[in-house]
Amino acid sequence: MAGRSTSQHKIRLLLLIPFLLWLFAFLLLPAIMMVISSFQNEGGQGFTLGQYVKGLTHPLYTTAIKNSVILSLVSALVGITVAVIGAYSFTTFSAKMRDRMLNISNIMTNFAGVPLAFGFMILFGINGMLTLLFKKLGLSFLVFDLYSWTGLAWVYIYFQIPVAILLIYPSLYAIKQEWKESAALLGANTWQFWQRIGVPVLLPAIAGTFSVLFANAMGAYATAYALVTQNFNLLPIQIGGMVAGDVFPRVELGSALAIILFLILAIALFINEKMLRLARKGQ
Amino acid sequence: MSFVHIRNVSKSFQDNKVLNQVSLSIEKGEFVTLLGPSGCGKSTLLRSVAGLNDIDEGSISVGGMDITHLPPKKRNVGMVFQSYALFPNMNVYDNIAFGLKMDGLSKLDIRSIVDDMISLIDLKGKEDRYPNQLSGGQQQRVALARSLVKKPTVLLLDEPLSALDAKIRRSLRNEIRLIQQRLKMTTIFVTHDQEEALTISDRIFVMNQGEIEQVGSPNDIYTAPASEYVARFIGNYNVWSRQQLQGLPVRGVPEQGDVFAVRPEAIRMETGYGDEIEGGIVADGKVTMVSILGNILRFEVDVSGLPVTVDMLSGQSIEHLGSGTPVRLVIPRDEWKSIRKSS
Numbered sequence: 001m002a003g004r005s006t007s008q009h010k011i012r013l014l015l016l017i018p019f020l021l022w023l024f025a026f027l028l029l030p031a032i033m034m035v036i037s038s039f040q041n042e043g044g045q046g047f048t049l050g051q052y053v054k055g056l057t058h059p060l061y062t063t064a065i066k067n068s069v070i071l072s073l074v075s076a077l078v079g080i081t082v083a084v085i086g087a088y089s090f091t092t093f094s095a096k097m098r099d100r101m102l103n104i105s106n107i108m109t110n111f112a113g114v115p116l117a118f119g120f121m122i123l124f125g126i127n128g129m130l131t132l133l134f135k136k137l138g139l140s141f142l143v144f145d146l147y148s149w150t151g152l153a154w155v156y157i158y159f160q161i162p163v164a165i166l167l168i169y170p171s172l173y174a175i176k177q178e179w180k181e182s183a184a185l186l187g188a189n190t191w192q193f194w195q196r197i198g199v200p201v202l203l204p205a206i207a208g209t210f211s212v213l214f215a216n217a218m219g220a221y222a223t224a225y226a227l228v229t230q231n232f233n234l235l236p237i238q239i240g241g242m243v244a245g246d247v248f249p250r251v252e253l254g255s256a257l258a259i260i261l262f263l264i265l266a267i268a269l270f271i272n273e274k275m276l277r278l279a280r281k282g283q
Numbered sequence: 284m285s286f287v288h289i290r291n292v293s294k295s296f297q298d299n300k301v302l303n304q305v306s307l308s309i310e311k312g313e314f315v316t317l318l319g320p321s322g323c324g325k326s327t328l329l330r331s332v333a334g335l336n337d338i339d340e341g342s343i344s345v346g347g348m349d350i351t352h353l354p355p356k357k358r359n360v361g362m363v364f365q366s367y368a369l370f371p372n373m374n375v376y377d378n379i380a381f382g383l384k385m386d387g388l389s390k391l392d393i394r395s396i397v398d399d400m401i402s403l404i405d406l407k408g409k410e411d412r413y414p415n416q417l418s419g420g421q422q423q424r425v426a427l428a429r430s431l432v433k434k435p436t437v438l439l440l441d442e443p444l445s446a447l448d449a450k451i452r453r454s455l456r457n458e459i460r461l462i463q464q465r466l467k468m469t470t471i472f473v474t475h476d477q478e479e480a481l482t483i484s485d486r487i488f489v490m491n492q493g494e495i496e497q498v499g500s501p502n503d504i505y506t507a508p509a510s511e512y513v514a515r516f517i518g519n520y521n522v523w524s525r526q527q528l529q530g531l532p533v534r535g536v537p538e539q540g541d542v543f544a545v546r547p548e549a550i551r552m553e554t555g556y557g558d559e560i561e562g563g564i565v566a567d568g569k570v571t572m573v574s575i576l577g578n579i580l581r582f583e584v585d586v587s588g589l590p591v592t593v594d595m596l597s598g599q600s601i602e603h604l605g606s607g608t609p610v611r612l613v614i615p616r617d618e619w620k621s622i623r624k625s626s
């Protein structure tokens with residue numbers, strides 16, 4: 001028995017090898033190389049902290065970092081708010097309607113990157129269909145500049161919402177009907193229920209989803225690239241430019257910026273975790 | 284004048300008529316039970332009293348006040364669910380204090396009320412525990428306390444014991460009854476378990492498909508079921524139709540009645556065929572099975588194809604009556620109940 005189970009164990013480990021190799025080749029190895037490269041001089045020799053210093057002090061890059069963080073925070077915040085309300089309304093639908101809405105969210109989740117950017121351009125670009133239509137109808141207050149910060153924020157929010165819905169939706173089923181009924185019988189109104197029971201119960205899921213959304217936006221490259229190559233300064237665009245560099249590839253600075261991006265995500269996750277723990281203690 | 288009045292209440296979900304002209308009254312301080320099989324409308328009736336579902340027709344009043352159209356939070360009724368429904372993000376203390384907080388009581392008042400309640404339900408020292416750190420029985424005690432601190436006019440208990448295992452169920456049942464009597468709390472208890480209903484209630488309302496089939500004290504219901512439905516639902520009553528008895532070796536069946544009910548413990552079983560007793564009903568059959576239920580022996584007897592259940596106290600020198608033994612069953616005339624036929 002023991003012999004057989006160890007050999008089974010070995011076979012299972014064997015099956016894991018392709019995955020581990022893949023992980024090493026495409027995740028671990030590049031990451032290690034990136035870390036090394038981020039401490040090198042331009043051209044790839046020596047040891048220096050200069051790339052980090054440049055990344056954290058040069059206005060071009062600090063603006064990129066600031067823009068990326070703000071855009072990610074805003075899109076994650078709006079996205080999660082809309083998603084919680086939307087997903088909650090799904091739970092009150094009939095099973096058929098609910099499944100339909102989830103399918104739509106699922107499809108929307110896959111509609112991202114360059115195709116999404118083109119979609120927005122066709123509708124809301126300078127000569128976009130809706131832009132022209134709104135102008136014709138005299139509804140120019142509905143027109144916005146897709147290539148500005150606001151325009152980019154709309155696109156980001158658009159792709160955050162379905163992701164957030166899919167992530168938050170299952171946890172809404174944890175809210176039991178009997179809790180609402182008990183709370184009502186004990187004298188609480190709807191607002192008090194959500195404030196004292198609903199949201200606290202959902203908090204871990206909301207916080208977790210928020211982290212994912214933040215990372216999702218921080219790392220979004222294709223959408224931003226297609227929309228705002230030159231006129232809006234974002235961290236992934238800077239990194240992309242340096243690594244894929246058309247004229248002057250600066251892999252070392254790009255690596256340092258990528259590590260900075262990674263550290264921002266790690267810090268965000270850490271703060272998130274801390275706040276969650278505090279919130280739980282406070283209850 | 285009764286304390287709780289439910290008058291001609293009807294309720295349908297789409298085409299499904301769940302309550303049909305239900306009327307009942309409950310005295311102040313009384314403990315009544317709605318008893319019936321799953322799906323007969325017990326919860327719907329209870330939820331109608333709580334205001335958790337609206338009703339199509341009829342009215343409900345408590346303490347002389349018509350509450351038919353009040354929202355749940357204005358009714359001041361307490362309710363306990365089968366699933367406990369404690370707030371998972373709050374500890375025992377905060378769960379119990381919740382209703383008082385909603386009423387805007389001061390922290391000091393809340394503390395003294397909650398502390399008293401925690402001793403009453405015997406959870407001292409567990410104030411800081413969260414629901415998932417408590418056993419089912421403890422959770423249900425907290426749920427009970429959470430409702431009781433608000434001094435509700437009526438306490439509604441929807442199968443509060445059904446999720447618990449047998450031992451806890453019995454002890455919590457007694458505890459609920461004791462607390463109810465101490466607080467003189469008017470209580471409506473819902474269960475599908477006849478034993479539970481018979482042991483805990485002042486009065487029982489037996490429900491059948493959205494209607495009240497019979498009302499009475501546990502003793503009334505147990506010894507004098509009014510219908511075939513109640514007799515079949517309560518305990519292990521033998522229920523036979525006149526048709527079934529035709530052509531069987533059963534003598535002395537009275538002329539009146541179509542359906543009959545006989546309690547298993549009211550039947551006498553004899554092996555030596557003695558004199559037939561005056562006015563009794565006599566049937567001859569064979570033991571097919573014997574099972575031990577505590578201090579009771581339960582015999583399944585076959586009377587030419589008709590199954591009869593007979594309960595006897597053990598120790599009456601009947602232990603030797605194994606499977607296959609021919610026996611004579613004697614049923615005293617007044618234990619042979621003629622009852623209403625149910626569809």
Ligand SMILES: Nc1ncnc2c1ncn2[C@@H]1O[C@H](COP(=O)(O)OP(=O)(O)O)[C@@H](O)[C@H]1O
Pocket residue numbers: 296299301319320321322323324325326327328
């Ligand atoms: N919210 C509802 N929507 C539709 N049907 C319901 C609803 N609540 C209960 N019912 C139906 O009403 C009937 C009685 O239910 P209920 O009152 O819960 O019975 P019980 O508590 O006696 O088991 C059942 O057939 C049930 O399916």
Ligand SMILES: [Mg+2]
Pocket residue numbers: 322325326327441442
């Ligand atoms: Mg029920």
